[in-house]
Amino acid sequence: MAAAAAAEATFAQTGPSDPQIDEFSYDDQIVRMFLWATLIWGIVGFLAGVIIAFQLAVPQLNFLPEVAFGRLRPLHTNAAIFAFAGNAIFCAVYYSTQRLCKTRMFSDTLSRLHFWGWQLIIVSAALTLPFGITQGKEYAELEWPIDLAIAVVWAGFFGVNFIGTLINRRERHLYVAIWFYIASLVTVAILHIFNNIWIPVGIVDVIKTGELSSFDNSLKSYSVYAGVQDAFMQWWYGHNAVAFFLTTPFLGLMYYFLPKAADRPVFSYKLSIVHFWSLVFIYIWAGPHHLHYTALPEWASSLGMVFSLMLWMPSWGGMINGLLTLRGAWNKVAQDPILKFFVVGVTFYGMSTFEGPMLSIKTVNSLSHYTDWTIAHVHAGTLGWNGFMTFGMVYWLAPRLFQSGRLFSEKLASLHFWIGTIGILLYVISIYTAGITQGLMWRAFDDSGALAFPKFIETVTRLMPFYWIRAIGGTMYLVASVIGVYNVFMTWRMRPPTYDVPVIRAAKLSKFYDDGPAPASRLNANVGLGHAGDRFMQAHWHRRWERLPIRFTVYVTVAVAIASLFEIIPTFLIRSNVPTIASVQPYTPLELAGRDIYIAEGCYNCHSQMVRPIFAETQRYGEYSKPGEFVYDHPFQWGSRRIGPDLHREGGLQSSFWHYAHFENPQEYQAGSVMPAYKHLINQDLNFQEIEARVHSMAMLGVPYGDAVNNSVEMAREQAAQVAQEIRDQATNYALVDDLENKKVVALIAYLQRLGTDISKPAPEDDPGVAGEGSEGGDS
Numbered sequence: 001m002a003a004a005a006a007a008e009a010t011f012a013q014t015g016p017s018d019p020q021i022d023e024f025s026y027d028d029q030i031v032r033m034f035l036w037a038t039l040i041w042g043i044v045g046f047l048a049g050v051i052i053a054f055q056l057a058v059p060q061l062n063f064l065p066e067v068a069f070g071r072l073r074p075l076h077t078n079a080a081i082f083a084f085a086g087n088a089i090f091c092a093v094y095y096s097t098q099r100l101c102k103t104r105m106f107s108d109t110l111s112r113l114h115f116w117g118w119q120l121i122i123v124s125a126a127l128t129l130p131f132g133i134t135q136g137k138e139y140a141e142l143e144w145p146i147d148l149a150i151a152v153v154w155a156g157f158f159g160v161n162f163i164g165t166l167i168n169r170r171e172r173h174l175y176v177a178i179w180f181y182i183a184s185l186v187t188v189a190i191l192h193i194f195n196n197i198w199i200p201v202g203i204v205d206v207i208k209t210g211e212l213s214s215f216d217n218s219l220k221s222y223s224v225y226a227g228v229q230d231a232f233m234q235w236w237y238g239h240n241a242v243a244f245f246l247t248t249p250f251l252g253l254m255y256y257f258l259p260k261a262a263d264r265p266v267f268s269y270k271l272s273i274v275h276f277w278s279l280v281f282i283y284i285w286a287g288p289h290h291l292h293y294t295a296l297p298e299w300a301s302s303l304g305m306v307f308s309l310m311l312w313m314p315s316w317g318g319m320i321n322g323l324l325t326l327r328g329a330w331n332k333v334a335q336d337p338i339l340k341f342f343v344v345g346v347t348f349y350g351m352s353t354f355e356g357p358m359l360s361i362k363t364v365n366s367l368s369h370y371t372d373w374t375i376a377h378v379h380a381g382t383l384g385w386n387g388f389m390t391f392g393m394v395y396w397l398a399p400r401l402f403q404s405g406r407l408f409s410e411k412l413a414s415l416h417f418w419i420g421t422i423g424i425l426l427y428v429i430s431i432y433t434a435g436i437t438q439g440l441m442w443r444a445f446d447d448s449g450a451l452a453f454p455k456f457i458e459t460v461t462r463l464m465p466f467y468w469i470r471a472i473g474g475t476m477y478l479v480a481s482v483i484g485v486y487n488v489f490m491t492w493r494m495r496p497p498t499y500d501v502p503v504i505r506a507a508k509l510s511k512f513y514d515d516g517p518a519p520a521s522r523l524n525a526n527v528g529l530g531h532a533g534d535r536f537m538q539a540h541w542h543r544r545w546e547r548l549p550i551r552f553t554v555y556v557t558v559a560v561a562i563a564s565l566f567e568i569i570p571t572f573l574i575r576s577n578v579p580t581i582a583s584v585q586p587y588t589p590l591e592l593a594g595r596d597i598y599i600a601e602g603c604y605n606c607h608s609q610m611v612r613p614i615f616a617e618t619q620r621y622g623e624y625s626k627p628g629e630f631v632y633d634h635p636f637q638w639g640s641r642r643i644g645p646d647l648h649r650e651g652g653l654q655s656s657f658w659h660y661a662h663f664e665n666p667q668e669y670q671a672g673s674v675m676p677a678y679k680h681l682i683n684q685d686l687n688f689q690e691i692e693a694r695v696h697s698m699a700m701l702g703v704p705y706g707d708a709v710n711n712s713v714e715m716a717r718e719q720a721a722q723v724a725q726e727i728r729d730q731a732t733n734y735a736l737v738d739d740l741e742n743k744k745v746v747a748l749i750a751y752l753q754r755l756g757t758d759i760s761k762p763a764p765e766d767d768p769g770v771a772g773e774g775s776e777g778g779d780s
Contacts, residue, residue: 023505032402035091037115041083050475055069056471065601069602073602074602079122088394090158091394100171100174100177101170106161106164107160107161121142124142128142140234158185166549167550174552177256179552184244188244192237199222202218205690214690216687222698227295227627231296235288238290242381244283253393258322258325261396262332263329265325280556281559285563286304288567290369293369297627300567300571305360312356337413359377366612367443370641370642373439374641376434391484394488395407403495408488408494412486412487415480423473423478427473431470433466441453442620450619464672579626583763587754589692589713589716591750599637607647608639610625611623611625644675648756652757659753663679691713717741725741
């Protein structure tokens with residue numbers, strides 16, 4: 001009987017004939033390439049983070065515009081996310097996928113094109129962002145040519161290579177790590193493509209004028225989305241970039257490398273299934289919780305809050321599955337630095353995925369949003385979860401990839417762990433304290449009912465000690481990482497003269513396969529009616545999906561698409577989501593140029609343009625912001641952090657000369673300010689000729705410019721002359737630059753003086769005070 005059962009099982013797996021045995025080798029060279037890229041870009045990203053941390057404590061470090069905080073901060077985030085974490089993801093995927101599928105990657109050529117294409121994208125970001133070439137959308141700052149390159153490299157090179165490998169696999173079922181890789185591949189592609197739909201100004205320039213008016217125009221683009229819709233799309237992308245770039249692929253990494261390091265199987269297969277599908281379906285809904293109390297419709301942000309709270313359960317299911325995998329191996333954690341990295345990394349994942357849903361609750365969010373609390377939350381996840389999981393993987397891989405037999409020094413690895421852990425704690429504890437302090441000070445009232453701290457600078461000066469502690473903590477994390485790189489480098493030096501390339505022997509998948517008896521009913525399973533009941537308890541239906549990679553990928557795509565469309569379609573189709581305000585008019589050509597300068601300098605990294613309908617904010621900044629005020633904003637500039645005050649009602653609060661002098665020397669006008677000086681804007685000429693193509697581009701997006709399309713340059717020069725004359729009239733015994741009306745600073749001042757003033761103006765060709773449809777209230 002036993003022999004017959006064995007023969008039947010063999011037939012079910014292989015068919016009537018003997019399987020064909022293939023010989024092949026794994027491509028570990030591509031894994032080594034991604035490993036080195038991970039470490040190199042990690043040091044670059046961490047160094048940029050340390051620099052901007054010290055710039056907040058010492059504003060004089062903003063001595064060059066190319067390395068000022070507003071331009072360097074996006075470089076830091078892109079280096080940390082897409083360069084460091086991105087290369088770590090590819091390192092993990094290329095190593096584990098080959099072994100889980102028992103096959104070499106589908107195409108060595110695609111692997112190399114992927115590697116070098118991704119490095120070229122990172123270098124392009126490093127060359128463009130410091131020079132102010134940016135879309136001004138958080139985590140999506142890179143301009144349109146780089147966006148196209150990302151789509152080609154991610155979907156074309158990586159996607160085809162990965163899916164081709166799954167199709168060519170010699171292992172029947174897809175292991176859980178592969179599920180998370182599939183979700184990452186599909187969802188990141190969808191997010192990137194739909195959030196980055198734009199009109200390139202350079203192409204419009206050539207079409208309209210027959211030539212390119214400036215190099216800046218060649219790389220400039222405007223998002224097709226505006227205002228509320230743009231904010232919604234950005235945080236649908238932004239939150240889920242964190243979800244499907246910094247979470248799901250690292251969960252795949254966890255499910256492969258943690259069991260390998262612990263020499264234990266994953267704790268629960270069924271929990272893995274619940275974890276995966278819950279995460280894929282729920283995560284995509286959560287983005288709008290970044291926009292509580294803003295001009296986004298309340299139903300959308302409430303929906304984001306509900307799904308964010310639901311997200312806590314599957315997230316912790318994954319954490320529990322990871323930590324319980326160490327059952328029986330906890331004694332190893334004390335001696336093995338690799339397991340230390342993994343355990344602390346998974347723990348930070350649990351902490352971050354508890355705090356995230358908590359911050360989505362509106363009452364908590366009203367305190368935390370725009371404060372450094374969010375910065376602490378993000379860095380706890382990035383440094384703890386992504387950073388430590390990456391270093392744990394690198395330390396496990398290094399002796400195997402370099403065939404050195406062992407890690408150069410486990411003591412150095414432990415030193416790396418402890419210095420890095422202390423650095424994280426110093427960073428996040430100090431910034432948590434700073435963030436809560438900010439939130440409480442902004443909303444504090446004295447006994448008379450007035451703001452207890454009416455000057456924004458009072459908050460800035462109070463936080464300075466925490467900024468110093470944060471900078472020290474970040475420096476410790478950087479030093480620890482340098483120790484880690486040295487340890488890996490010395491492990492590499494222990495390699496043999498030539499790498500041994502093992503030959504792997506494995507059978508091809510047979511066309512014949514039997515899933516076994518159909519699942520029994522729950523009743524049969526509960527009373528233990530044999531094999532069929534066991535199959536049900538082991539999620540027989542999911543085992544079928546796991547041997548069908550294309551169908552599995554389609555199911556993931558459908559889950560992500562359904563969740564996205566249920567949110568996106570109503571926001572774009574329901575007119576009442578964005579009530580119009582008749583007095584709101586497009587920016588003048590000069591103001592549009594000034595807005596582009598504002599974006600290029602990265603001012604959105606420090607200032608918001610969104611007064612929330614919270615009493616403390618309306619007392620501090622003025623009338624709360626209405627959805628209809630942003631209908632011509634491509635892209636939106638609501639911001640996510642306030643290092644400086646909100647600017648949405650800035651227009652008319654200060655004289656044009658005050659702005660001029662403030663840009664030249666902020667600390668002279670506000671002692672304790674951490675704002676960089678912008679003297680270069682006072683000395684640099686504004687290229688008026690490039691304005692025409694930008695106005696044309698906006699008109700193509702539906703902005704009603706009218707005659708401004710044809711005489712935008714003349715209009716811009718006329719307004720610039722007026723602003724320059726205002727500054728001269730207001731200046732007393734103050735040395736102004738010559739030819740002021742041709743300088744960039746004039747355009748930026750014109751933009752700032754326009755902010756938030758439209759709702760106080762009468763509607764065109766209407767009686768004063770009569771606004772357009774939906775303007776009364778307008779807070780959705």
